[in-house]
Amino acid sequence: MKPAEKSLPQAKTVDLGVAAWSAFLRTHATVVRRLERAVEAQTGLPLSWYDVLLELNAADERRLRMQPLAERVVLSRTRVSRLVDEMVGAGMVDKLPDPADRRATFAAITDRGRKALRTAAPVYLAGIEEHFSSHLRRKQLETIRDGLEQVLAAHHAAE
Amino acid sequence: MKPAEKSLPQAKTVDLGVAAWSAFLRTHATVVRRLERAVEAQTGLPLSWYDVLLELNAADERRLRMQPLAERVVLSRTRVSRLVDEMVGAGMVDKLPDPADRRATFAAITDRGRKALRTAAPVYLAGIEEHFSSHLRRKQLETIRDGLEQVLAAHHAAE
DNA sequence: GCAATACATGTGCGTCCGCACGCATCTTAC
DNA sequence: GTAAGATGCGTGCGGACGCACATGTATTGC
Numbered sequence A, B: 001m002k003p004a005e006k007s008l009p010q011a012k013t014v015d016l017g018v019a020a021w022s023a024f025l026r027t028h029a030t031v032v033r034r035l036e037r038a039v040e041a042q043t044g045l046p047l048s049w050y051d052v053l054l055e056l057n058a059a060d061e062r063r064l065r066m067q068p069l070a071e072r073v074v075l076s077r078t079r080v081s082r083l084v085d086e087m088v089g090a091g092m093v094d095k096l097p098d099p100a101d102r103r104a105t106f107a108a109i110t111d112r113g114r115k116a117l118r119t120a121a122p123v124y125l126a127g128i129e130e131h132f133s134s135h136l137r138r139k140q141l142e143t144i145r146d147g148l149e150q151v152l153a154a155h156h157a158a159e
Numbered sequence C: 001g002c003a004a005t006a007c008a009t010g011t012g013c014g015t016c017c018g019c020a021c022g023c024a025t026c027t028t029a030c
Numbered sequence D: 001g002t003a004a005g006a007t008g009c010g011t012g013c014g015g016a017c018g019c020a021c022a023t024g025t026a027t028t029g030c
Helices: A013-042 A047-058 A066-071 A078-091 A111-130 A136-159 B012-041 B045-056 B066-073 B078-088 B111-131 B140-156
Strands: A063-065 A093-096 A100-110 B064-067 B093-098 B101-109
Touching: A013 A047, A013 A078, A013 A111, A013 B012, A013 B111, A013 B140, A047 A063, A047 A066, A047 A078, A047 A100, A047 A111, A047 B093, A063 A066, A063 B078, A066 A078, A066 A100, A066 A136, A100 A111, A111 B012, A136 B012, A136 B140, B012 B045, B045 B064, B045 B066, B045 B093, B045 B101, B045 B111, B064 B066, B066 B078, B066 B101, B078 B093, B101 B111
Parallel strands: none
Antiparallel strands: A063 A100, A093 A100, B064 B101, B093 B101
16 A cells, blocks of 8 residues: 555545535435425425525515526526526516616515515425434534535635 | 424524525535536546446446436436436447346446546545545534435435 | 726527336236 | 236436626726
8 A cells, every 4th residue: 555645635534525425415316306396396486486585585675686696596697597587477576777787687576576485485494394404413413504614615715 | 482382393493404404505516516527627527427437337247227327326217328328329338138127228337437437536536525525524524424324314214 | 088808697509307208028917 | 828007218308507608888097
């Protein structure tokens, strides 16, 4: 075996990381699918719509420009552009011009959108609970939350 | 405030679960994208191809039928069917009939596939390390691995 | 003031993915 | 033995997604 090099992780550590990552990927595939189906079946709202409504509702003045909205829902700006158009068609979102910058467009949640969000929220929360959180102990949830936030922070720092 | 109902999670617990789930989703989106790009740029191998090669190589006799392969790489059987066809075109996988069941098809890794896998493996492992594990402490990795495996086990049990 | 640049957004297009369906084969009940 | 159902797989099709590019607007350097 090759002599250890500076700051090179040991084999056991690599395995642990891979095992955690593997579990992470499989969990994502499994839980996202089930959650998506459950929420959509019970509320008629796709998960992506729910996310958009959630972010808009939580935003200042209940509206956001496209790019910031895309970042918050973790989708491409392109995708969000189309998503918002569909939701305008469904009357859940309005597109408003920004008087301060005529390039920009605000997406604003409508009353109908807020109503849909209020209906869907408990279903969504229950879904997260049922398909994810309920299988974990409080301590584990804390570690997962904090650990993954660390990972995200590192990525954002590195840009 | 409403009196607590039987086995209903408290608000704080719900929030914790949602926070963990939120971090989970954002981490997945961020890390998968970066990892995928890094591995593909350095090895020319899409992540899905790598996964297929990995599972085939680890399988008994280095081959698997389509359905079991799909389950292991966490994709639909449909998708795997097309994936394997592409990889046959690239000479990394062979499709072989199963003499015991003429409906079935084996996907078997070829020498070229094994070579590609050997080349890509260190890049992939380093990518996981760089984009994921290195930002977490050993203890956190263990908790994440074990916790998510619990979630998966519960889902498989519920089926 | 104006050209050069940066920025916010929308659109054409290709990729990845899974569902619905169909075909061939195997298994089971009789 | 055979009809009915189950199983393994491939394909047509449409949805979700993001990249490259185009358009219109703001900002900056001079």
